[in-house]
Amino acid sequence: MARIMAIDYGGKRCGVAITDESQIIASGLTTVDTKDILSWLQEYVSKEQVELFVVGEPKRLHGEPSESEKLIQPFLEKLNKLIPDIPVKRLDERFTSKMAFDTMIASGISKKKRRDKALVDQISATIILQDYLYNQ
Template structure:
């Protein structure tokens, strides 16, 4: 079975997470410089069988797009142009960064480790993906 990949795209860094081949467990993949995200994905898609990509859709508490929405839209446009056959699903990413930070605290990471923004982005993508899998399996 092909994998599902999740993207937590940001102005500087992009966190990536991927499922196992049975699409049961989400695991952090890496964090890449946002400017090179498309190049990284081209290489990754050549090596791995991915059927679907989730991208965090930033929203405010009232459901309206957040300040970073235009940035995500620009990346989404590039992604679709580069990978027209890949299914792309926007997923509400509210609270993923806060949940990632809390999971780092709960996991016992030291303060210095919790300041690693790249790790927060990767964990955010993992939370986004695991949440999607949980909802998908409930249907």
Template sequence: MRIMAFDYGTKRIGIAVTDPLQIIATSLTTVHPEEIWTFLKDYLQQEQVETFVVGKPLQMDGTDSESAQHVLGFTRKLKKEYPAINLVEVDERFTSKMASSAIAQSGMKKNKRQNKGLVDTVSATLILQTYMDTKGF
């Protein structure tokens, strides 16, 4: 069974998944928040997911950031729609900066590096990897 991670944003949601053996975290796609429920319904008909990992936006002092209320609404609906799937929140404070840095160092052409959706999927992958690292995968 896979683990699926989300980097939730009001314009885009970056999504990453593990392989079925939960060894490798891979970026999957970016979807608009209005399309996430259709995307999940379709994806979960094809693949088994045992855990959702959602990036929790925090301030540097550990308190909720401005976007935390949007993420809270998303996590509540995830729990309601998919009660059988575990849901875990992971501190995402540095993932966007780390994602931008990793993309910049990748040797990609500048126009590709500026693709915000790419930053979101890489951020979701970093959130997933953080979760996997804490679980000892």
């Protein structure tokens, strides 16, 4: 079985999470600078089997798309052209950053490490992926 990858796309960096081959466990993989994400994804899928990308869909409280969606749409178009064999599903990512921060506190991560935005993005991607696995 191939893996499922989640991407928490951001203006500066993207959090990335991946499942195990049985698609049971979601784990944070890395954080990639947004300018490098497409080439990084292309290289990753050339080495590892990925059957699906799950990309966070940022929404406002009442369900309308947030401003970030304007950045994500061009990324999705480029991703589809670059890696057309792997489908993309979107998943509501409201509150994932808050949940990631709360998870860091509950895990006993130090205040200094909690300021690391890259770690928050990676945990957010893991939450998106775990939510997808739970609801599929």
